[in-house]
Amino acid sequence: MTKPIDFFVNGNAVSVSPSNDDTPLLNVLRNDLGLMGTRFGCGLEQCGCCMVLIDGQPEKCCTKPISSVAGKQIITVEGLGTPSHPHPLQQAFIDEQAGQCGYCLAGILVTATALLAKNSSPTRGEIALALDGNICRCGSHNRIMRAVEKAAARMRSGALQ
Amino acid sequence: MNAPLPGPLNDNPILDKWVAFPAPGTVTINTGRVEIGQGVLTAMAQIASDELDVAMGRIAIHSGDTDRAPNEGYTAGSQSIQFGGVAMRQACADVRALFLDQAAKIIGCEAGELSIRDGSILRNGATTGQDYWTLAGAVNLAVKATGSGARKAVADLKTIGASSPRLDLPAKIFGDAVFIHDMQLDGMLHARVVRQPNRGASIAAIDEAAIKRAAKGEISFVRQGDFLAIVGDNETAVDLAGAAAVNHVTWQHVEAPTPLQQEATWLLQRPAIDRVIGAPEPADAQGKERFEATYSRGYLAHASISPSCGLAEFRDGHLTVWTHCQGVFPLRGMLAKTLGLDASAITVHHAQGSGCYGHNGADDAAADSAIIAMQIPGKPIRVRWRREEEFVYEPKSPAMVVKVRALLDADGKPVDWTQEIWSGTHNKRPGAGGILLGAQALPNPLPEPPPSCVPESNGGGGTRNGEPLYDIAAKRIVHHLVTETPVRTSALRGLGAMPNVFAMECAIDELAERASKDPVDYRLSIIADKRARAVVEKVAAMAKWQPGAPGGTGHGRGIAFSRYKNRAAYCAVVVELDVDEEIRIGHVWCATDAGLVVNPDGAINQIEGGIVQSISWVLKEQVRFDNAVASFDWETYPVLKFSEVPEIDCALINTKDEVPLGVGEVTAGPTAAAIGNAVSHALGARIRDLPLTRERIMAALLKN
Numbered sequence: 001m002t003k004p005i006d007f008f009v010n011g012n013a014v015s016v017s018p019s020n021d022d023t024p025l026l027n028v029l030r031n032d033l034g035l036m037g038t039r040f041g042c043g044l045e046q047c048g049c050c051m052v053l054i055d056g057q058p059e060k061c062c063t064k065p066i067s068s069v070a071g072k073q074i075i076t077v078e079g080l081g082t083p084s085h086p087h088p089l090q091q092a093f094i095d096e097q098a099g100q101c102g103y104c105l106a107g108i109l110v111t112a113t114a115l116l117a118k119n120s121s122p123t124r125g126e127i128a129l130a131l132d133g134n135i136c137r138c139g140s141h142n143r144i145m146r147a148v149e150k151a152a153a154r155m156r157s158g159a160l161q
Numbered sequence: 162m163n164a165p166l167p168g169p170l171n172d173n174p175i176l177d178k179w180v181a182f183p184a185p186g187t188v189t190i191n192t193g194r195v196e197i198g199q200g201v202l203t204a205m206a207q208i209a210s211d212e213l214d215v216a217m218g219r220i221a222i223h224s225g226d227t228d229r230a231p232n233e234g235y236t237a238g239s240q241s242i243q244f245g246g247v248a249m250r251q252a253c254a255d256v257r258a259l260f261l262d263q264a265a266k267i268i269g270c271e272a273g274e275l276s277i278r279d280g281s282i283l284r285n286g287a288t289t290g291q292d293y294w295t296l297a298g299a300v301n302l303a304v305k306a307t308g309s310g311a312r313k314a315v316a317d318l319k320t321i322g323a324s325s326p327r328l329d330l331p332a333k334i335f336g337d338a339v340f341i342h343d344m345q346l347d348g349m350l351h352a353r354v355v356r357q358p359n360r361g362a363s364i365a366a367i368d369e370a371a372i373k374r375a376a377k378g379e380i381s382f383v384r385q386g387d388f389l390a391i392v393g394d395n396e397t398a399v400d401l402a403g404a405a406a407v408n409h410v411t412w413q414h415v416e417a418p419t420p421l422q423q424e425a426t427w428l429l430q431r432p433a434i435d436r437v438i439g440a441p442e443p444a445d446a447q448g449k450e451r452f453e454a455t456y457s458r459g460y461l462a463h464a465s466i467s468p469s470c471g472l473a474e475f476r477d478g479h480l481t482v483w484t485h486c487q488g489v490f491p492l493r494g495m496l497a498k499t500l501g502l503d504a505s506a507i508t509v510h511h512a513q514g515s516g517c518y519g520h521n522g523a524d525d526a527a528a529d530s531a532i533i534a535m536q537i538p539g540k541p542i543r544v545r546w547r548r549e550e551e552f553v554y555e556p557k558s559p560a561m562v563v564k565v566r567a568l569l570d571a572d573g574k575p576v577d578w579t580q581e582i583w584s585g586t587h588n589k590r591p592g593a594g595g596i597l598l599g600a601q602a603l604p605n606p607l608p609e610p611p612p613s614c615v616p617e618s619n620g621g622g623g624t625r626n627g628e629p630l631y632d633i634a635a636k637r638i639v640h641h642l643v644t645e646t647p648v649r650t651s652a653l654r655g656l657g658a659m660p661n662v663f664a665m666e667c668a669i670d671e672l673a674e675r676a677s678k679d680p681v682d683y684r685l686s687i688i689a690d691k692r693a694r695a696v697v698e699k700v701a702a703m704a705k706w707q708p709g710a711p712g713g714t715g716h717g718r719g720i721a722f723s724r725y726k727n728r729a730a731y732c733a734v735v736v737e738l739d740v741d742e743e744i745r746i747g748h749v750w751c752a753t754d755a756g757l758v759v760n761p762d763g764a765i766n767q768i769e770g771g772i773v774q775s776i777s778w779v780l781k782e783q784v785r786f787d788n789a790v791a792s793f794d795w796e797t798y799p800v801l802k803f804s805e806v807p808e809i810d811c812a813l814i815n816t817k818d819e820v821p822l823g824v825g826e827v828t829a830g831p832t833a834a835a836i837g838n839a840v841s842h843a844l845g846a847r848i849r850d851l852p853l854t855r856e857r858i859m860a861a862l863l864k865n
Contacts (some may be wrong), residue, residue, distance in 0.1 A: 018397070019375045019377065019395055020378065036346075040468070092329075097326060097766060100200075101198025101516035104199075104515075105333050131803040134803070135800060137466045138770045140766065141773060
């Protein structure tokens with residue numbers, strides 16, 4: 001057992017003692033903290049299912065050693081919103097029915113959150129480029145991009161904020 | 162005499178298999194169809210809501226459960242609504258009629274005076290104090306369906322035909338634990354399988370010490386013959402051991418697919434089961450113009466976004482399995498054979514996974530977990546495949562070669578059509594044409610079933626859509642079912658329809674060009690089917706199709722049409738694109754006639770998704786062999802990215818009075834062929850082999 005590693009998840013302080021320092025953040029979120037929204041897709045940092053915000057930056061966490069996030073702020077899809085208080089992106093995804101199987105959506109929502117934090121009026125092309133690190137296999141891309149545009153417009157106008 | 166019951170209801174005629182009223186105010190419906198991201202459960206709830214006259218919110222759905230759901234075989238072939246939905250609709254109508262009869266008896270009136278509003282029985286519009294739940298004790302639903310319950314007239318439908326939001330989507334958007342991958346059972350152990358490279362390969366040596374060192378945590382081994390798994394309660398350790406084991410287990414009798422076998426043309430001259438379906442070969446082709454061209458497509462992967470996962474527990478002599486496969490009953494049957502258990506000692510529950518688009522690794526992962534669980538009774542075992550494992554070991558969609566031969570009349574219209582097809586099987590589903598992957602590694606493995614493909618009565622596999630719907634006097638399919646393929650092949654969305662429609666609809670464009678006809682006009686000149694004509698005309702109008710646009714400019718448009726399986730939905734697609742070294746698709750238009758559509762937005766979501774997937778197949782996808790399966794991750798098997806997805810406009814033809822027709826797989830063929838035709842228009846040169854790689858584009862340009 002290694003030393004406890006302290007960090008923050010969705011605003012809450014957590015402390016974990018993984019069996020080895022290289023345990024991926026993804027496994028800690030899912031198996032130690034019970035946060036299942038961040039999905040395993042490849043374990044190779046290729047597909048984006050495991051996207052989380054680390055100190056505000058979107059990062060794939062399937063190979064991110066837990067020791068590297070000590071002291072950092074992690075935001076997962078569960079930290080974006082809830083059914084009673086959805087994030088504007090989550091509401092827009094529901095409004096646009098943006099998804100089919102939904103396995104990629106948590107990672108896509110996190111990537112889109114990071115995009116809108118630095119660009120409140122992204123063009124369709126900018127949205128597409130931002131999401132190129134996330135794979136959607138069902139072909140819901142256009143709905144997803146429409147939902148991001150809709151959320152951005154609502155966030156600009158202050159609705160739902 | 163009533164009309165025959167819809168197939169799945171005929172197979173499962175007892176009404177309480179379909180509908181129950183378990184507690185006041187609630188309705189449960191059971192369906193054999195499972196959610197694979199296509200929104201089928203929402204559609205089933207809509208159907209029940211309308212035919213039972215209860216609000217959607219009262220309906221709970223049980224799906225894909227061998228203990229309680231009707232056995233509807235597989236959720237596949239765009240048949241869930243066309244058959245399963247129609248069965249659900251009739252079951253609900255029969256149930257409603259039984260309740261109305263009972264209410265009439267109690268109230269002392271004619272059933273015809275009664276109606277139902279959100280479960281409450283009304284007499285001439287006024288409440289009666291009776292509802293489904295007051296009557297439930299007196300109405301026996303353990304009776305056979307008769308089909309005599311009147312289904313709602315189309316004009317009276319409220320939820321059927323409305324775009325109800327998907328019931329399952331919010332949980333996925335809020336990151337709930339909705340997938341099988343997220344299930345946590347008490348005492349659960351994680352497992353990874355060290356895959357047998359091929360049937361007949363055997364373990365020569367295992368360096369257990371090296372694998373344990375790599376794990377950096379407690380793991381143990383489970384071995385049965387050449388089935389080897391790593392098990393432990395720490396997923397990270399099991400993961401590390403599973404990845405390391407690939408290099409620390411040596412196998413003998415390994416067979417590996419070669420680069421030569423990667424290409425579809427390898428299939429020619431291979432041992433095959435040959436059949437001719439349709440009209441006899443023309444005795445005299447004298448004096449008729451001939452057309453002949455050969456098209457091909459390589460092997461494709463399902464490439465599901467989540468690697469397959471299975472969960473199983475063997476406790477007190479009963480095996481319980483959770484799986485994201487498409488057919489819980491066939492899986493149960495095959496598990497029973499594999500494990501030597503009685504089917505009654507096995508329960509299989511469906512749990513959601515990512516989109517599968519056909520027979521991916523889901524069944525096999527479930528079998529892996531069951532094989533391990535049998536060795537560790539009392540412990541739930543979760544197997545999750547590694548990404549590489551999914552790509553390498555999932556069944557592939559077979560490569561195909563399709564040769565079109567046509568005889569033409571004086572107007573350049575086809576009067577005789579031969580579609581000659583070389584393909585491996587499109588069906589190695591467990592129990593149908595194949596066995597479970599892990600079972601091949603067990604001692605005395607079950608024999609491999611003899612080669613077969615999906616019968617034409619079920620839409621065909623390699624032959625699917627091999628017969629043109631066009632008005633051609635004589636048509637035939639020559640089918641060569643290649644009996645041995647370099648990798649396991651099975652069902653992927655549309656089966657043979659995509660290569661067959663690609664070949665056929667590219668050939669139709671080539672014939673139009675020969676006849677100096679516009680591709681839209683030419684198609685309309687050889688088909689009388691009104692619904693076929695309507696989708697072609699509609700999509701041409703949507704795309705503002707202009708005959709005579711000059712070719713060879715680098716900018717092109719193409720059209721294609723098919724009716725999926727010649728009996729599901731009608732679909733026509735126009736693609737607009739630019740080609741230089743690469744193809745950039747700018748816009749896709751699609752018109753579909755699916756008859757009565759239960760959920761129009763859901764149908765359009767499926768249609769759009771099918772278009773995107775087909776674009777990805779056509780532009781980017783082919784499984785590579787390099788003395789191993791060389792497509793093993795998202796870099797070696799790239800799929801379409803967000804920035805490569807075109808604008809897509811879809812329209813549904815309003816044909817509400819027609820029966821529902823499946824839409825899930827309709828777009829693959831027409832999209833592929835429309836791309837092929839648009840590329841030909843843009844380049845002034847035809848590429849007949851898929852995928853449309855840069856090398857093939859350059860070769861076509863040089864040939865010009």
